[in-house]
Amino acid sequence: MTDPARLLAALQHGDSQFPSGGFAFSWGLEGLMGGGHLGRRDLHHFIEGQFRQRWACFDRVVIAEAHRRCRDLQGLCELDDWVDAATLAEPARDGSKRAGNALLGVHQRLGTSGAAELRTRVHAGAAHGHQAVVQGMVLAGVGLGLAEALAVAAHATAAAFCTAAIRLGLASHLDAQQALTALRPVLAGLLAGPLPALDEAAAFTPAAEIAMMRHAGQELRLFAN
Numbered sequence: 001m002t003d004p005a006r007l008l009a010a011l012q013h014g015d016s017q018f019p020s021g022g023f024a025f026s027w028g029l030e031g032l033m034g035g036g037h038l039g040r041r042d043l044h045h046f047i048e049g050q051f052r053q054r055w056a057c058f059d060r061v062v063i064a065e066a067h068r069r070c071r072d073l074q075g076l077c078e079l080d081d082w083v084d085a086a087t088l089a090e091p092a093r094d095g096s097k098r099a100g101n102a103l104l105g106v107h108q109r110l111g112t113s114g115a116a117e118l119r120t121r122v123h124a125g126a127a128h129g130h131q132a133v134v135q136g137m138v139l140a141g142v143g144l145g146l147a148e149a150l151a152v153a154a155h156a157t158a159a160a161f162c163t164a165a166i167r168l169g170l171a172s173h174l175d176a177q178q179a180l181t182a183l184r185p186v187l188a189g190l191l192a193g194p195l196p197a198l199d200e201a202a203a204f205t206p207a208a209e210i211a212m213m214r215h216a217g218q219e220l221r222l223f224a225n
Helices: 004-014 029-034 040-068 073-086 090-110 115-123 131-141 146-167 173-192 206-215
Strands: none
Touching: 004 146, 029 146, 029 206, 040 073, 040 131, 040 146, 040 173, 073 090, 073 115, 073 131, 090 115, 090 131, 090 206, 115 131, 131 146, 146 173
């Protein structure tokens, strides 16, 4: 990446302070910790598993496809429907839509290309606004190329897991930075790997999905999933 403007855009949109709405979700981390299945030394391995078994082979594919379709509103809505059908666990499906809609609202206010039009479709019930679909579209809309968009999305996802772990008391800020440092070559390798076709996208994270489903029935919880 040699263009300073695109580098600055990538840093802005990958920053944990960017109001993406992801702060409300732990994606199973809280449930696994509460059930005694996850300890402080497990954070790095949990995040790596989520990337290998879901993000790299499902979310990354959707983000790339949404990036490609960024100017095709109907195509984005069809992709959104596909993601909705492919996300079987209700808490994960609901969280994806809530996080995506929060991100979409921010980008509408920022004037990002396509954000207002997609949000209108969501409000009309013609789209869901799943997180990966919104990420791909808005990162294209702010001028990032595909490789840059995927790197930003990967970092933002890993950082969100770390932030959730800190809020849960599972990790310190230093623990989180150590996890991100250890994960960097893993994420770089996944980003450099071949991109599956959309009809080959798949995810297998049963422990996290079961934790989210159990978590939904808890009276006391910090995160939405």
